[in-house]
Amino acid sequence: MGGMGPAPKPDGTRRRRNATVAMTPLPHEGRKGRTPKWPLPDDVVLTARRDLAQRKADDLELALLEPDLKGRAKVAAEKKADAAREAALILTKQLEAQQQTEGALWRELWKTPQAVMWEQLRWTREVAQYVRWKSRAEVGDLDAAKEARQLGDRLGLTPLSLLRLRWKISDPDEGSAVAPRARRRSTSGGRRQRPDDPRATLHVVE
Incomplete structure:
Protein backbone atom coordinates (compact mmCIF):
# COMPACT_ATOMS: atom_id res chain seq x y z
CA MET A 1 0.00 0.00 0.00
CA GLY A 2 1.39 3.40 -0.94
CA GLY A 3 2.76 5.55 1.87
CA MET A 4 3.28 2.68 4.24
CA GLY A 5 7.05 2.54 3.69
CA PRO A 6 9.25 -0.54 3.41
CA ALA A 7 8.37 -3.70 5.23
CA PRO A 8 10.04 -4.12 8.63
CA LYS A 9 13.11 -6.31 8.81
CA PRO A 10 12.76 -9.73 10.41
CA ASP A 11 13.65 -9.84 14.09
CA GLY A 12 16.74 -11.90 13.38
CA THR A 13 18.22 -9.29 11.06
CA ARG A 14 17.55 -6.21 13.16
CA ARG A 15 20.58 -4.63 14.76
CA ARG A 16 20.41 -3.30 18.24
CA ARG A 17 21.43 0.31 18.44
CA ASN A 18 23.17 -0.28 21.78
CA ALA A 19 24.94 -3.45 20.63
CA THR A 20 28.62 -3.46 21.58
CA VAL A 21 31.35 -4.18 19.04
CA ALA A 22 33.46 -7.21 19.85
CA MET A 23 37.02 -6.26 20.76
CA THR A 24 40.07 -8.49 20.51
CA PRO A 25 41.83 -8.52 23.90
CA LEU A 26 45.60 -8.08 23.96
CA PRO A 27 47.67 -9.23 26.94
CA HIS A 28 48.73 -6.31 29.12
CA GLU A 29 52.11 -7.92 29.80
CA GLY A 30 52.87 -7.90 26.07
CA ARG A 31 54.14 -10.51 23.66
CA LYS A 32 56.42 -13.25 24.94
CA GLY A 33 59.04 -15.13 23.00
CA ARG A 34 61.97 -14.41 20.71
CA THR A 35 62.15 -11.26 18.64
CA PRO A 36 61.68 -11.92 14.91
CA LYS A 37 64.70 -11.55 12.65
CA TRP A 38 65.14 -8.08 11.16
CA PRO A 39 63.80 -8.42 7.57
CA TRP A 110 57.98 -6.93 19.73
CA LYS A 111 57.39 -6.93 23.49
CA THR A 112 54.23 -4.81 23.25
CA PRO A 113 50.66 -6.17 23.47
CA GLN A 114 50.06 -5.20 19.83
CA ALA A 115 52.90 -7.51 18.76
CA VAL A 116 50.69 -10.50 19.54
CA MET A 117 48.43 -9.51 16.67
CA TRP A 118 51.32 -8.52 14.40
CA GLU A 119 52.67 -12.02 14.75
CA GLN A 120 49.32 -13.60 13.93
CA LEU A 121 48.81 -11.30 10.94
CA ARG A 122 52.44 -11.70 9.79
CA TRP A 123 53.04 -7.97 9.75
CA THR A 124 56.80 -8.37 10.25
CA ARG A 125 57.84 -6.19 7.31
CA GLU A 126 55.20 -3.57 8.10
CA VAL A 127 56.62 -3.21 11.60
CA ALA A 128 60.15 -3.04 10.19
CA GLN A 129 59.14 -0.25 7.82
CA TYR A 130 57.69 1.67 10.76
CA VAL A 131 60.96 1.18 12.66
CA ARG A 132 62.98 2.52 9.72
CA TRP A 133 60.86 5.65 9.32
CA LYS A 134 60.75 6.20 13.06
CA SER A 135 64.53 5.95 13.40
CA ARG A 136 64.93 8.58 10.67
CA ALA A 137 62.36 10.78 12.36
CA GLU A 138 64.27 10.70 15.64
CA VAL A 139 67.26 12.38 13.98
CA GLY A 140 65.11 15.23 12.67
CA ASP A 141 63.70 14.02 9.33
CA LEU A 142 60.24 15.63 9.17
CA ASP A 143 59.10 13.65 6.12
CA ALA A 144 60.07 10.44 7.90
CA ALA A 145 58.10 11.57 10.96
CA LYS A 146 54.96 11.85 8.83
CA GLU A 147 55.45 8.37 7.37
CA ALA A 148 56.13 6.91 10.82
CA ARG A 149 52.96 8.49 12.20
CA GLN A 150 50.83 7.00 9.43
CA LEU A 151 52.35 3.53 9.83
CA GLY A 152 52.01 3.75 13.59
CA ASP A 153 48.28 4.34 13.17
CA ARG A 154 47.97 1.25 10.98
CA LEU A 155 49.83 -0.87 13.53
CA GLY A 156 47.66 0.12 16.47
CA LEU A 157 50.29 2.19 18.26
CA THR A 158 47.84 4.97 19.18
CA PRO A 159 44.64 4.79 21.25
CA LEU A 160 42.50 5.80 18.27
CA SER A 161 44.04 3.19 15.98
CA LEU A 162 43.54 0.54 18.67
CA LEU A 163 39.84 1.37 18.66
CA ARG A 164 39.69 1.31 14.86
CA LEU A 165 41.37 -2.11 14.75
CA ARG A 166 39.00 -3.35 17.50
CA TRP A 167 41.94 -4.21 19.76
CA LYS A 168 41.86 -3.69 23.50
CA ILE A 169 44.78 -3.99 25.90
CA SER A 170 43.60 -5.95 28.91
CA ASP A 171 43.48 -4.27 32.29
CA PRO A 172 46.22 -5.73 34.53
CA ASP A 173 43.81 -5.58 37.50
CA GLU A 174 41.06 -7.56 35.80
CA GLY A 175 40.28 -10.75 37.72
CA SER A 176 42.05 -9.60 40.87
CA ALA A 177 39.82 -6.72 41.91
CA VAL A 178 37.12 -9.13 43.11
CA ALA A 179 39.48 -11.16 45.26
CA PRO A 180 39.64 -8.84 48.33
CA ARG A 181 35.85 -8.51 48.43
CA ALA A 182 35.42 -12.26 48.14
CA ARG A 183 37.80 -12.80 51.03
CA ARG A 184 35.82 -10.40 53.19
CA ARG A 185 32.61 -12.29 52.44
CA SER A 186 34.20 -15.60 53.33
CA THR A 187 34.77 -14.57 56.95
CA SER A 188 32.29 -13.89 59.73
CA GLY A 189 33.37 -12.48 63.06
CA GLY A 190 36.98 -13.24 62.23
CA ARG A 191 36.25 -17.00 61.90
CA ARG A 192 36.52 -19.01 58.68
CA GLN A 193 33.21 -20.49 57.49
CA ARG A 194 32.94 -24.19 56.86
CA PRO A 195 32.37 -25.28 53.24
CA ASP A 196 28.99 -26.76 54.19
CA ASP A 197 27.83 -23.62 56.05
CA PRO A 198 24.64 -22.38 54.31
CA ARG A 199 25.69 -18.82 55.02
CA ALA A 200 28.49 -19.28 52.49
CA THR A 201 25.92 -18.93 49.70
CA LEU A 202 24.76 -15.51 50.89
CA HIS A 203 26.00 -12.42 49.06
CA VAL A 204 25.95 -8.80 50.08
CA VAL A 205 23.94 -6.61 47.73
CA GLU A 206 25.87 -3.40 46.98
Whole structure:
Protein backbone atom coordinates (compact mmCIF):
# COMPACT_ATOMS: atom_id res chain seq x y z
CA MET A 1 0.00 0.00 0.00
CA GLY A 2 1.39 3.40 -0.94
CA GLY A 3 2.76 5.55 1.87
CA MET A 4 3.28 2.68 4.24
CA GLY A 5 7.05 2.54 3.69
CA PRO A 6 9.25 -0.54 3.41
CA ALA A 7 8.37 -3.70 5.23
CA PRO A 8 10.04 -4.12 8.63
CA LYS A 9 13.11 -6.31 8.81
CA PRO A 10 12.76 -9.73 10.41
CA ASP A 11 13.65 -9.84 14.09
CA GLY A 12 16.74 -11.90 13.38
CA THR A 13 18.22 -9.29 11.06
CA ARG A 14 17.55 -6.21 13.16
CA ARG A 15 20.58 -4.63 14.76
CA ARG A 16 20.41 -3.30 18.24
CA ARG A 17 21.43 0.31 18.44
CA ASN A 18 23.17 -0.28 21.78
CA ALA A 19 24.94 -3.45 20.63
CA THR A 20 28.62 -3.46 21.58
CA VAL A 21 31.35 -4.18 19.04
CA ALA A 22 33.46 -7.21 19.85
CA MET A 23 37.02 -6.26 20.76
CA THR A 24 40.07 -8.49 20.51
CA PRO A 25 41.83 -8.52 23.90
CA LEU A 26 45.60 -8.08 23.96
CA PRO A 27 47.67 -9.23 26.94
CA HIS A 28 48.73 -6.31 29.12
CA GLU A 29 52.11 -7.92 29.80
CA GLY A 30 52.87 -7.90 26.07
CA ARG A 31 54.14 -10.51 23.66
CA LYS A 32 56.42 -13.25 24.94
CA GLY A 33 59.04 -15.13 23.00
CA ARG A 34 61.97 -14.41 20.71
CA THR A 35 62.15 -11.26 18.64
CA PRO A 36 61.68 -11.92 14.91
CA LYS A 37 64.70 -11.55 12.65
CA TRP A 38 65.14 -8.08 11.16
CA PRO A 39 63.80 -8.42 7.57
CA LEU A 40 65.14 -5.29 5.86
CA PRO A 41 68.58 -4.51 4.38
CA ASP A 42 70.61 -1.53 5.53
CA ASP A 43 69.34 1.89 4.50
CA VAL A 44 70.21 1.90 0.79
CA VAL A 45 70.15 5.69 0.34
CA LEU A 46 72.24 6.47 3.40
CA THR A 47 74.68 3.66 2.62
CA ALA A 48 75.16 4.93 -0.95
CA ARG A 49 75.78 8.47 0.27
CA ARG A 50 78.31 7.21 2.78
CA ASP A 51 80.14 5.15 0.14
CA LEU A 52 80.28 8.04 -2.35
CA ALA A 53 81.56 10.43 0.30
CA GLN A 54 84.21 7.95 1.36
CA ARG A 55 85.29 7.40 -2.26
CA LYS A 56 85.60 11.14 -2.79
CA ALA A 57 87.65 11.48 0.37
CA ASP A 58 89.97 8.68 -0.76
CA ASP A 59 90.46 10.29 -4.18
CA LEU A 60 91.34 13.63 -2.61
CA GLU A 61 93.77 11.91 -0.27
CA LEU A 62 95.56 10.42 -3.27
CA ALA A 63 95.64 13.80 -4.99
CA LEU A 64 97.54 15.23 -2.05
CA LEU A 65 100.40 12.85 -2.82
CA GLU A 66 101.10 14.50 -6.18
CA PRO A 67 104.64 15.95 -6.10
CA ASP A 68 103.67 18.96 -8.22
CA LEU A 69 100.98 20.02 -5.75
CA LYS A 70 102.41 22.99 -3.87
CA GLY A 71 101.57 26.34 -2.40
CA ARG A 72 98.00 27.60 -2.46
CA ALA A 73 96.87 24.71 -4.62
CA LYS A 74 98.01 22.25 -1.98
CA VAL A 75 96.29 24.22 0.80
CA ALA A 76 93.04 24.25 -1.19
CA ALA A 77 93.31 20.53 -1.88
CA GLU A 78 93.89 19.81 1.81
CA LYS A 79 90.75 21.77 2.73
CA LYS A 80 88.72 19.80 0.20
CA ALA A 81 90.12 16.53 1.53
CA ASP A 82 89.31 17.52 5.12
CA ALA A 83 85.73 18.43 4.15
CA ALA A 84 85.31 15.14 2.30
CA ARG A 85 86.65 13.15 5.24
CA GLU A 86 84.27 14.99 7.57
CA ALA A 87 81.28 14.33 5.31
CA ALA A 88 82.14 10.64 5.06
CA LEU A 89 82.59 10.39 8.83
CA ILE A 90 79.24 12.09 9.53
CA LEU A 91 77.38 9.76 7.18
CA THR A 92 79.12 6.75 8.72
CA LYS A 93 78.08 7.83 12.21
CA GLN A 94 74.52 8.51 11.02
CA LEU A 95 74.28 5.03 9.54
CA GLU A 96 75.64 3.43 12.70
CA ALA A 97 73.29 5.44 14.90
CA GLN A 98 70.32 4.53 12.71
CA GLN A 99 71.19 0.83 12.88
CA GLN A 100 71.46 0.99 16.67
CA THR A 101 68.14 2.84 16.96
CA GLU A 102 66.45 0.38 14.62
CA GLY A 103 67.71 -2.60 16.63
CA ALA A 104 66.61 -1.17 19.98
CA LEU A 105 63.18 -0.06 18.73
CA TRP A 106 62.64 -3.38 16.91
CA ARG A 107 63.23 -5.37 20.11
CA GLU A 108 61.08 -2.99 22.15
CA LEU A 109 58.10 -3.13 19.79
CA TRP A 110 57.98 -6.93 19.73
CA LYS A 111 57.39 -6.93 23.49
CA THR A 112 54.23 -4.81 23.25
CA PRO A 113 50.66 -6.17 23.47
CA GLN A 114 50.06 -5.20 19.83
CA ALA A 115 52.90 -7.51 18.76
CA VAL A 116 50.69 -10.50 19.54
CA MET A 117 48.43 -9.51 16.67
CA TRP A 118 51.32 -8.52 14.40
CA GLU A 119 52.67 -12.02 14.75
CA GLN A 120 49.32 -13.60 13.93
CA LEU A 121 48.81 -11.30 10.94
CA ARG A 122 52.44 -11.70 9.79
CA TRP A 123 53.04 -7.97 9.75
CA THR A 124 56.80 -8.37 10.25
CA ARG A 125 57.84 -6.19 7.31
CA GLU A 126 55.20 -3.57 8.10
CA VAL A 127 56.62 -3.21 11.60
CA ALA A 128 60.15 -3.04 10.19
CA GLN A 129 59.14 -0.25 7.82
CA TYR A 130 57.69 1.67 10.76
CA VAL A 131 60.96 1.18 12.66
CA ARG A 132 62.98 2.52 9.72
CA TRP A 133 60.86 5.65 9.32
CA LYS A 134 60.75 6.20 13.06
CA SER A 135 64.53 5.95 13.40
CA ARG A 136 64.93 8.58 10.67
CA ALA A 137 62.36 10.78 12.36
CA GLU A 138 64.27 10.70 15.64
CA VAL A 139 67.26 12.38 13.98
CA GLY A 140 65.11 15.23 12.67
CA ASP A 141 63.70 14.02 9.33
CA LEU A 142 60.24 15.63 9.17
CA ASP A 143 59.10 13.65 6.12
CA ALA A 144 60.07 10.44 7.90
CA ALA A 145 58.10 11.57 10.96
CA LYS A 146 54.96 11.85 8.83
CA GLU A 147 55.45 8.37 7.37
CA ALA A 148 56.13 6.91 10.82
CA ARG A 149 52.96 8.49 12.20
CA GLN A 150 50.83 7.00 9.43
CA LEU A 151 52.35 3.53 9.83
CA GLY A 152 52.01 3.75 13.59
CA ASP A 153 48.28 4.34 13.17
CA ARG A 154 47.97 1.25 10.98
CA LEU A 155 49.83 -0.87 13.53
CA GLY A 156 47.66 0.12 16.47
CA LEU A 157 50.29 2.19 18.26
CA THR A 158 47.84 4.97 19.18
CA PRO A 159 44.64 4.79 21.25
CA LEU A 160 42.50 5.80 18.27
CA SER A 161 44.04 3.19 15.98
CA LEU A 162 43.54 0.54 18.67
CA LEU A 163 39.84 1.37 18.66
CA ARG A 164 39.69 1.31 14.86
CA LEU A 165 41.37 -2.11 14.75
CA ARG A 166 39.00 -3.35 17.50
CA TRP A 167 41.94 -4.21 19.76
CA LYS A 168 41.86 -3.69 23.50
CA ILE A 169 44.78 -3.99 25.90
CA SER A 170 43.60 -5.95 28.91
CA ASP A 171 43.48 -4.27 32.29
CA PRO A 172 46.22 -5.73 34.53
CA ASP A 173 43.81 -5.58 37.50
CA GLU A 174 41.06 -7.56 35.80
CA GLY A 175 40.28 -10.75 37.72
CA SER A 176 42.05 -9.60 40.87
CA ALA A 177 39.82 -6.72 41.91
CA VAL A 178 37.12 -9.13 43.11
CA ALA A 179 39.48 -11.16 45.26
CA PRO A 180 39.64 -8.84 48.33
CA ARG A 181 35.85 -8.51 48.43
CA ALA A 182 35.42 -12.26 48.14
CA ARG A 183 37.80 -12.80 51.03
CA ARG A 184 35.82 -10.40 53.19
CA ARG A 185 32.61 -12.29 52.44
CA SER A 186 34.20 -15.60 53.33
CA THR A 187 34.77 -14.57 56.95
CA SER A 188 32.29 -13.89 59.73
CA GLY A 189 33.37 -12.48 63.06
CA GLY A 190 36.98 -13.24 62.23
CA ARG A 191 36.25 -17.00 61.90
CA ARG A 192 36.52 -19.01 58.68
CA GLN A 193 33.21 -20.49 57.49
CA ARG A 194 32.94 -24.19 56.86
CA PRO A 195 32.37 -25.28 53.24
CA ASP A 196 28.99 -26.76 54.19
CA ASP A 197 27.83 -23.62 56.05
CA PRO A 198 24.64 -22.38 54.31
CA ARG A 199 25.69 -18.82 55.02
CA ALA A 200 28.49 -19.28 52.49
CA THR A 201 25.92 -18.93 49.70
CA LEU A 202 24.76 -15.51 50.89
CA HIS A 203 26.00 -12.42 49.06
CA VAL A 204 25.95 -8.80 50.08
CA VAL A 205 23.94 -6.61 47.73
CA GLU A 206 25.87 -3.40 46.98
